[in-house]
Every structure is written in C-alpha cells, then in structure tokens.
Amino acid sequence: MNTLNLQPNFTDGDEFYERLLNAHEGLIKEESDALNARLIILLANHIGDLNVLDQAIILAKGKGS
Amino acid sequence: MNKIFERSLYPYHRHPDQDAADPAHHPVVIIGAGPVGLCAAIDLAQRNIPVVIVDDNDKVSFGSRAICFAKRTLEICDRLGVGDQLVEKGVQWNLGKVFFDQRKVYEFNLLAEDGHQRPAFINLQQYYVEVYLFERLKALQDASAPIDIRGKTKVTELRQTDSHATLCLNTPDGSYEILVDWVLACDGANSPTRQMLGLDFVGRVFEDNFLIADVTMEANFPTERWFWFDPPFNKGQSALLHKQPDGVWRIDLQLGWDIDKEEEKKPENVLPRLKAMLGEEVKFDLDWVSIYTFQCRRMERFVHNRVIFAGDSAHQVSPFGARGANSGIQDVDNLCWKLTAVIKGEAPKTLLESYNSERVFAADENIMNSTRSTDFITPKSDISRLFRDAVLELSEHHAFARPLVNSGRLSLPSYYAQSDYFGTDIETLPNISRPGAPCPDVRLDDGRFLLQTLSDGFSLLLLNLSVEQIASKGSFAFNLILLDTRIGHNQKLGERYLGNAQSAIYLIRPDQYIAARWTEFKKATIKNALSAALGQEL
DSSP: OOOOOOSOOOSSHHHHHHHHHHHHTTOOHHHHHHHHHHHHHHHHHHHOOHHHHHHHHHHHHOTTO | OOOGGGSOSSOOOOOGGGGOSSOEEEEEEEEOOSHHHHHHHHHHHHTTOOEEEEOSOSSOOSSOOOOEEEHHHHHHHHHTTOHHHHHHHSBOOOEEEEEETTEEEEEEEOOOOTTOSSOSEEEOOHHHHHHHHHHHHHHHHHTTOOEEEETTOEEEEEEEOSSOEEEEEEETTEEEEEEEEEEEEOOOTTOHHHHHTTOOOBOOOOOEEEEEEEEEEOSOOOSOEEEEESOGGGTTSEEEEEEOSTTEEEEEEEOOSSOOHHHHHSHHHHHHHHHHHHOTTOOEEEEEEEEEEEOOEEOSOSEETTEEEOGGGTEEOOSTTSOSHHHHHHHHHHHHHHHHHHHTTSSOGGGHHHHHHHHHHHHHHHHHHHHHHHHHHSOOSHHHHHHHHHHHHHHHHOGGGGGGOOSOOOOOOOOOOOOTTSOOOOTTSOGGGOTTSBOOOOBOTTSOBHHHHOOSSOEEEEESOOHHHHHTTOOOSSEEEEEOOOTTOSHHHHHHHTTTOSOEEEEEOTTSBEEEEESSOOHHHHHHHHHHHTTOOO
16 A cells, blocks of 8 residues: 655755745635645646545644544 | 326226225235336236236326436346337437536547447436336236236325235225235335335435426537536536437526525526526427425335335435436346245245345445535535536646546446355456446347346356356256357457456346356355355355
8 A cells, every 4th residue: 555655755845835835926815725726636636546645634634623 | 299298007997906805915016106116017027926016196207307227227127128118219428518617628428338238328208218117017917917007096004014014005986905915115205105114214415406397499409418517597506408309308407405496496487597508599398397306315224024115215316327216226126036036935035135235235325426426516615616616627628637527427236245145256257247246248249248148037157168067067947158258259258257267157146246156167156156145044
C-alpha cells in the first residue's frame, strides 16, 4: 500500500507558497474558494491512489474534528 | 385516442373462490401487477407453480414512469420470453451531453462492451413493458399454465402464521378470504402490505421533488441523453431530456423539496417551464405530468415469514441511474427459482434467507450509488456545491474530471458477497466470473450467445473437457454445456471464463449467477456445491 509522503518534497517550497498566494491575489472569497476546490480536484487526480488520498483527508481533518 | 394505459387489460370477473364455502387455498399470491409482480408471475408460471395475481387496478401504469431498462433486466426478460419485444420497441442511444449553466461542458459516447447479446440499456415506457409482460402471461395462460389474474381486487387484511397467510380481498362484489402459502408483496413504494404488517422503511436519506413530463414533439431533437446542471431555465436545479419510442420525450425537472405539488402540476405552471427549456418555437403536446417524490431507503428485512417483499415495496432509490424497476426485476429473478425449490420440497425454507441477504446487499449498493448521484446533482451544502461546480468547470477542458461528473451511474447487476451459498473461489480464474457474479454474456463461434444456452434450472458449463471425461462420472441432473476454447475457438469465452487455466467447470444457478467453479472435474465437489446453493445441510 502506498503511503502519503510526509517528508519535505517541494523542489522550492518558498516559491510554491508565494505562487499559491499570488494565484488568490485580488479574488473575492467565492472566487478563492472555487480556485481552491479546482486545485484540490486537480491534485487529487494527480495522486490518484485512494489510500494516499484517504490518509491526506484524515490528516487534514486533524484530531479536533 | 384511447391511450394504452387507459385501457382495461384484466377487468374484474367474479371468481369461484368468492362463492366457496371455505376459503380457497393457493400456493402463491402476488400482490401488484406492475413490472415486478408480472415478472414474478411469469417466472413462477414457467416453473409450473400456480400463481394468483391481485391488483386493485385493471390497467397498466399511468404515464411513462420507469423508462430505462438495463442489460441485466433485458437478459432476465429473455428468460421470461419478452426480451425481443422490449429491444425491438425500445430506443437505443449512445451519445450523452452534459450542460452546466449556459453551456455544454462535454459529451460522451457509451460504447457497449463487445460480445453481449443485449445493449447496455434501452429507453422504453413502463406501460409498454407491462403490456408485453401481460401478453406473455396471457400466452402462458392460453397454453394452460396455472395463472389467475384478478383485477379490481384489493388486499384489505393480512394475517399470518408459520404455516400460511390469510388474505382478505375486497372487490366490486364485496369481500372474501383466501389462504396462501406464500405472499409476494410487489405493491410499490407505498406498499399497503408493508403497512398492514406494521413494517416501515429504515434509513431515510434524502428527499426531493421532480416534475416529470412526457411530451410528444415534432422537433428534430437527436436520440441523445441531455443532462443540465444548474440550467438558466431551472436555476439552481437540474434537468434531463431523454427520448422514448413513438416520438415521446421524457423531461425531468428538479423542483427542490419545499414546493406546492398541486400548484406545480397545473398546466399553466408546467408549460412555461417546458417552453423555457425546449424553446418558444418548438411545438409539443403534453401527454402526462407527474410530481415524483423520492427517498433512498429500504426495509430492514425483505422476508417476513410467509410474506416476501420485492421491488419498490422493499427498497426505494432516487431515479438517477435507473435502479428502481431494474433492481425490482432482479429481486424476483433471484427469488422465483428459490421459492420454487422450497415449494417443491427440493430446498429448505431457509433458502429464502439467501434471497434476503443477497437482495438486501444489492439494495444497499443501489442506494449507495443513487445517493452519490443525488449528492452530485443536488448539493446539500455550500461546500458540496463548490466541489460539484469545480468538477463541472474542470470537465469542460479536462478528460480526467469527467468520470467524477455524476448524473446517474448505469444500473449494473450486483456481484454478491462470498457466502455459504457460493463455492470457495479459485482465484486463478478471471475475477469477472467469480462465484457470486452474474454470468458475463459471450458470443460463441456458432453465433449463439452463452446466456441462451442456460436453462431454467442449474447449468454446468464445461470448458475444454470431453464428453467421455464427463460420461465416465455418471449422470447429472444438470443442463450440460460443453464448449471448447482450444485451437482459436470462442476467444471471448476463454478471456471471460478461463484466463490462463487449461480447463474450467462452472456451476450456474437458475438466475444465471455463478454458484461455484473449479479447474478440475470432481463429481463430489459439484454435488456439494449444488447442495450449498440450495441451502441444504451438508
């Protein structure tokens, strides 16, 4: 079973973070939400493996929820 | 014009049972002459079990209602002798279009898998299906099959003991009682039988309303399935346009939950909606309008001592994916051979537990699928709508997102879970034909299809074995099918039933499900598997 990679894996983390924020620049809340939703679907398809996605969902949900 | 669903098909006649000194006794009474009840009656009659069918009406169903009949249903109807009529009359389509807001986001072509006799599904009004089933029943009756159809006969009381049930039947001439060994309740979503027994549905999941209309159009709309998410003519909701025979189009418009049904059904409210959808210039006649309310739920158990529930009376799903009539017909396909074996004393009464477990499993699968479609079509929260719209946006330009678009998943037969009724699997053989699977159809070299070679009883399919090898083991009470895939013969059969194995033996149930399979021929194991399939103690 494939497992979710929790080690640093970005080729350039700072650059990614900046581009993510830039993508949301000037958007109203609804537009930002829609962008995030499309992004999640795109990345989820890239990962594909249901086990890995499930681990990510559980981690993202955290203990408090 | 006198419409097909306005004609009296089985008018009330006074029956000798009504004048009998003591209540007459019947082995099986089927309550409800809809598609499910009629299929059950034909199946049992073909097995020489006398059936009485009672219905409080005497006509076929009003309006188109169930309009998609899936391949598995057509295969069952072949066994019941009406498959050809359904396929000849039905509309076949391959192209589907998906619209979102103002624009078409993509289209898809449903290319059917090769080597099956029947298409993935056909569109056909429920009343035609009922008429063909009824005609088949009459033909069996004319050939002296023990069939008794009683119109305008309503069950008003039902009592049961462990040995039989007593039904009180109300007719235009008053009431009478009959005794019955087995009652099949095929009386629909609002099942009066279920209510009389004080049983109710569990697991209510979802509620919504759909305006359903049949319109006859002269317009040149192509034979395609069009589905709209959030269209301008039905803001925030969905719509579906589907072709039926006779130039009739079926339109489903989602209305939401909190509406005034009587108001919405009025022509002055319906016509503007349809004009906004079809275009002001399109000429059409409105044949039938109904408001459809649905829930996704099922009974906890389908077998209650002498009363057995099948179809909508036992489970209800949303209409997306056409899983109502299709699953109901599969219920009775599963039930009738078992009930016959119990009535004839070939199997213990406990065999009916396998009907309960297998069809409850299938109902859960159908509820899961139709609930998922419903969640996609009618998002119930802001975040649900956000993701739904994101998928639709992406689907316009990216093929990867299209499998996520869910406007109903095609009704497919269930693969039943491993149980005592099925043999232990041999995993080197193809997974598609494992025990618990419905037999995949295959076109044979001689032009026949595999399912056509199966009988109403158990069949034994023998691949790459010689007659001599079998004959030396003694006689069998099976329909034996000997087929060869060697030297380039029956290639698809080899793919679906052999894989890399040299030979294989399949025990196939009367409902065309695979009971057990082996790669080596051993008479004792086959006998044990048959006993297990019949629920006999080993």
